[in-house]
Amino acid sequence: MSEQPLVTLQNVGKTFGPVTVIKDVTVSVYAGKVQVLLGENGAGKSTLIKMMAGVYQPDAGRIVVDGNTVTLPTTRAAEALGIATIHQELNLVPTMSIAENVMLGRMPTKHGMVDRSAMRNRARAALALIGLDVDVDTLVGELGIARQQLVEIAKALSINARILILDEPTAALTRHETESLFAVMADLRSRGVGMLFISHHLDEIAEVGDTVTVLRDGEFVAEVPASTPEDELVRLMVGRSIEEQYPRNAGGAAETTETAEILAVEHLSSSGRFTDINFTVRAGEVVGIAGLVGAGRTELIRAIAGADHYDSGTVTVRGRALPKANIKAAIKAGIGHVPEDRKGQGLVLDASVNDNLGYATLASTAKLGLADFAGQRSRAQAVATKLRIRMHTIDQAIGALSGGNQQKAVFGRWIIAASTVLLLDEPTRGVDVGAKVEIYELMNAITAAGGAIVMVSSELPEILGMSDRILVMRDGLLAGELTAAEATQDAVMTLAARDVADEN
Amino acid sequence: MSTTTLPAVRRGFDYKKFLANNGALVGLVVLCIALFIATPDFLTGQNLLNIGIQVSTVAVLAFGMTFVIVAGGIDLSVGAVAALAAMVSSWLFVSAGLPGWLALVGGLVAGLLAGMVNGLANAYGKLPSFIATLAMLSVARGLTLVISDGRPISTPAEVSFLGGNLGPVPMPIVVLLVAALVASFVLNRTVIGRSMYAVGGNAEAARLSGLPVKRILVTVFALAGLFAGLAGLLLAGRLDSAQPQAAAGYELDAIAAVVIGGASLSGGLGKISGTLVGALVLVVIRNGLNLLNVTSFWQQVVIGLVIALAVGVDVLRRKTRNG
Ligand SMILES: Nc1ncnc2c1ncn2[C@@H]1O[C@H](COP(=O)(O)OP(=O)(O)OP(=O)(O)O)[C@@H](O)[C@H]1O
Ligand SMILES: [Mg+2]
Numbered sequence: 001m002s003e004q005p006l007v008t009l010q011n012v013g014k015t016f017g018p019v020t021v022i023k024d025v026t027v028s029v030y031a032g033k034v035q036v037l038l039g040e041n042g043a044g045k046s047t048l049i050k051m052m053a054g055v056y057q058p059d060a061g062r063i064v065v066d067g068n069t070v071t072l073p074t075t076r077a078a079e080a081l082g083i084a085t086i087h088q089e090l091n092l093v094p095t096m097s098i099a100e101n102v103m104l105g106r107m108p109t110k111h112g113m114v115d116r117s118a119m120r121n122r123a124r125a126a127l128a129l130i131g132l133d134v135d136v137d138t139l140v141g142e143l144g145i146a147r148q149q150l151v152e153i154a155k156a157l158s159i160n161a162r163i164l165i166l167d168e169p170t171a172a173l174t175r176h177e178t179e180s181l182f183a184v185m186a187d188l189r190s191r192g193v194g195m196l197f198i199s200h201h202l203d204e205i206a207e208v209g210d211t212v213t214v215l216r217d218g219e220f221v222a223e224v225p226a227s228t229p230e231d232e233l234v235r236l237m238v239g240r241s242i243e244e245q246y247p248r249n250a251g252g253a254a255e256t257t258e259t260a261e262i263l264a265v266e267h268l269s270s271s272g273r274f275t276d277i278n279f280t281v282r283a284g285e286v287v288g289i290a291g292l293v294g295a296g297r298t299e300l301i302r303a304i305a306g307a308d309h310y311d312s313g314t315v316t317v318r319g320r321a322l323p324k325a326n327i328k329a330a331i332k333a334g335i336g337h338v339p340e341d342r343k344g345q346g347l348v349l350d351a352s353v354n355d356n357l358g359y360a361t362l363a364s365t366a367k368l369g370l371a372d373f374a375g376q377r378s379r380a381q382a383v384a385t386k387l388r389i390r391m392h393t394i395d396q397a398i399g400a401l402s403g404g405n406q407q408k409a410v411f412g413r414w415i416i417a418a419s420t421v422l423l424l425d426e427p428t429r430g431v432d433v434g435a436k437v438e439i440y441e442l443m444n445a446i447t448a449a450g451g452a453i454v455m456v457s458s459e460l461p462e463i464l465g466m467s468d469r470i471l472v473m474r475d476g477l478l479a480g481e482l483t484a485a486e487a488t489q490d491a492v493m494t495l496a497a498r499d500v501a502d503e504n
Numbered sequence: 505m506s507t508t509t510l511p512a513v514r515r516g517f518d519y520k521k522f523l524a525n526n527g528a529l530v531g532l533v534v535l536c537i538a539l540f541i542a543t544p545d546f547l548t549g550q551n552l553l554n555i556g557i558q559v560s561t562v563a564v565l566a567f568g569m570t571f572v573i574v575a576g577g578i579d580l581s582v583g584a585v586a587a588l589a590a591m592v593s594s595w596l597f598v599s600a601g602l603p604g605w606l607a608l609v610g611g612l613v614a615g616l617l618a619g620m621v622n623g624l625a626n627a628y629g630k631l632p633s634f635i636a637t638l639a640m641l642s643v644a645r646g647l648t649l650v651i652s653d654g655r656p657i658s659t660p661a662e663v664s665f666l667g668g669n670l671g672p673v674p675m676p677i678v679v680l681l682v683a684a685l686v687a688s689f690v691l692n693r694t695v696i697g698r699s700m701y702a703v704g705g706n707a708e709a710a711r712l713s714g715l716p717v718k719r720i721l722v723t724v725f726a727l728a729g730l731f732a733g734l735a736g737l738l739l740a741g742r743l744d745s746a747q748p749q750a751a752a753g754y755e756l757d758a759i760a761a762v763v764i765g766g767a768s769l770s771g772g773l774g775k776i777s778g779t780l781v782g783a784l785v786l787v788v789i790r791n792g793l794n795l796l797n798v799t800s801f802w803q804q805v806v807i808g809l810v811i812a813l814a815v816g817v818d819v820l821r822r823k824t825r826n827g
Contacts, residue, residue, distance in 0.1 A: 305712075307711070307712055327711065327712065327714045328714050328716065330714075331714040337712060339712055344706075344708060344709075345706075345708050345709055345712055346709055346712070347706065347709055348701070348702050348705035348706040348709050348710065348772065349705065349706065350705045350768075350772045350773060351701055351702065351705050351772065355698070355701065355702070359702055359709075359710065359713035359714075360713045360714050362695055362698055362699065362715070363699075363714075363715070366694075366695045369694050369695055369696065370693050370694055370695070371693060371694060371695050371697075371698050373693070413713065
């Protein structure tokens with residue numbers, strides 16, 4: 001320990017009202033090293049790094065930068081010390097351009113006016129670093145969540161920090177983009193930048209990390225090298241071992257003779273998004289949709305769910321055609337939609353967990369226009385317990401829950417609604433390993449009961465591990481279909497990225 | 505067992521939390537005590553009834569405004585719609601010869617329709633509520649002048665009754681209490697009320713959960729129009745005539761009452777009880793300043809500062825709560 005850390009959180013603690021979230025934790029970031037923070041949803045990882053980023057003030061302990069005790073009253077103060085942060089939840093202004101977002105708060109000026117060309121150039125350079133090829137004048141609100149995440153990363157990179165905090169930067173990215181991020185991280189590390197990295201993808205830890213600090217319930221559990229086997233990491237993190245990461249009872253219902261077709265999508269087209277999509281999903285099936293970011297997966301899911309218009313084609317549930325762009329009819333037919341962006345599309349952050357769980361059933365359980373308070377509440381309580389949503393009370397604002405627990409709540413809404421056709425868009429984004437298995441088991445339960453699931457995911461292992469059939473999309477087209485048996489990482493990627501390979 | 509000196513500790517009553525969540529109520533109580541000490545004229549039966557009557561119009565307008573603000577919008581037209589509703593009612597009675605009770609209902613319907621137009625323009629016409637209701641402010645005031653030809657029209661007895669007395673109790677206070685109960689019931693217990701919070705908090709999440717966001721918005725503005733109509737009738741009933749310039753500028757009082765009551769202008773937060781307290785704060789301050797012989801010019805200055813203070817304290821409170 002001859003080397004002095006760039007920054008240390010020393011015996012810090014943090015409470016929110018009656019809840020103690022961080023208790024006596026110490027963690028350091030060294031120059032040229034990647035320190036990994038590992039813990040279940042709600043373990044306190046984000047809270048911890050927010051103290052380093054100047055968002056929260058520790059209630060106990062101290063922050064040491066270059067050997068000096070400091071206070072970080074604002075994010076600006078942290079930035080001034082060379083600490084840049086990529087937060088778990090996106091912090092972008094949707095109505096402003098990519099360039100403006102990247103340079104927000106640091107706009108280059110000339111004669112007292114914004115120097116737009118300098119701003120664009122610097123933004124372009126930042127995007128180039130992570131290989132995002134989009135016009136910097138595009139409004140951020142027009143980008144999908146993965147590209148927004150890349151903009152957020154570019155923004156932090158453009159600060160030229162000595163210390164970079166990355167809170168689940170890869171949750172929204174596909175393997176391809178994750179690799180460019182890791183290349184940037186390797187480059188930063190060789191230039192002596194110290195990094196603090198959070199991810200629920202255990203395989204990434206050995207790939208980029210040096211040491212791992214494990215947290216459980218806000219307390220320090222262990223510090224181990226990043227090369228520690230994944231099983232051991234899981235055991236440290238959740239306090240027990242997890243038997244099977246992907247517990248799919250493959251072919252459970254597919255074997256039954258009566259393979260009722262539940263969802264049928266025929267000749268579905270939406271100009272500029274996807275073209276002539278055809279597929280069916282039978283009872284008991286999980287169909288995975290793989291593809292690169294921008295392949296049209298989310299757009300397809302939204303059209304099926306009734307969230308967006310489409311130009312032609314039909315969506316049929318149990319033999320009955322659904323009207324276009326009619327969410328209510330879709331829900332009535334049994335469709336439940338878990339959107340890709342839980343903060344922007346899934347949740348009302350100021351409202352309680354109870355309210356958020358109940359929105360889809362608010363009207364259907366009402367009598368004479370009066371909300372069924374007691375019933376909604378007991379159903380919400382039951383689902384929160386079943387999904388093990390970690391919260392203080394069910395009346396607490398959902399915005400205060402950890403990211404993974406928020407995701408479970410979006411899921412829970414459709415469990416309450418007893419949806420039988422679930423359209424999942426990145427269902428386990430930001431969910432810890434233990435909770436992931438719980439969500440997978442939930443998917444098994446739904447399909448075992450005769451439901452059907454369509455799952456879009458950028459996590460290939462998840463697609464491969466949980467799907468009975470895999471559709472691969474490329475540039476708005478169905479590029480191919482693979483059965484669980486024939487699907488491999490390579491087979492999927494070949495179908496998904498053929499164009500990219502051709503162009504290069 | 506630690507010593508349990510405070511009886512209120514039972515059932516986890518938290519004083520700090522109560523104070524933080526009821527800043528406006530605490531302010532109101534402090535204000536009343538200060539006025540009680542400052543002038544003997546404050547705590548008299550007559551003055552309290554006066555306050556009740558004055559608060560009724562502002563509060564009823566503000567209840568409607570609460571729906572709109574909770575749903576994430578703003579309604580600048582409530583004052584003008586109040587005047588229009590009262591004028592329509594008087595016109596129906598005097599010029600169209602309808603029975604008084606029907607004229608009263610006609611006034612309320614006029615308010616409801618005006619609000620509905622606001623809602624349609626906002627939800628389906630995609631006009632921001634600020635613009636849609638600003639246009640309605642002008643249209644409604646204009647129509648009021650057209651109908652009345654710029655002159656007051658006397659009200660039917662049924663409307664005047666709203667401004668009169670029920671035994672010793674002024675009717676406006678009765679109407680106020682009933683309106684508060686109804687509004688609070690709608691907001692807390694009905695599907696549409698619960699949906700307003702979702703729409704104001706995150707319209708996209710509400711939509712993807714299957715809530716009919718557009719219909720909810722139309723209902724919200726229609727309710728605001730209905731409450732504005734009722735407020736207009738209360739005001740006209742007190743004067744026994746519908747005035748073409750009645751309730752001018754009242755929309756600002758209504759917005760102030762809602763905001764002082766703890767609602768957020770960005771939507772998703774707000775309560776009827778808070779709004780009632782907010783309206784009382786405004787009216788009690790005006791009343792107190794009158795009793796203390798402060799000119800109306802200075803009153804405006806004081807009211808402005810109070811609004812800034814109330815909202816400032818609220819913002820500060822939210823910030824500390826979030827760490
Ligand atoms: N502002 C807040 N008010 C109250 N409780 C909070 C607040 N912020 C976080 N918490 C609580 O602190 C705990 C830790 O949350 P945190 O976001 O740090 O978890 P995390 O480890 O980052 O989880 P995830 O992996 O899901 O992102 C959670 O139980 C959460 O509910
Ligand atoms: Mg987190």
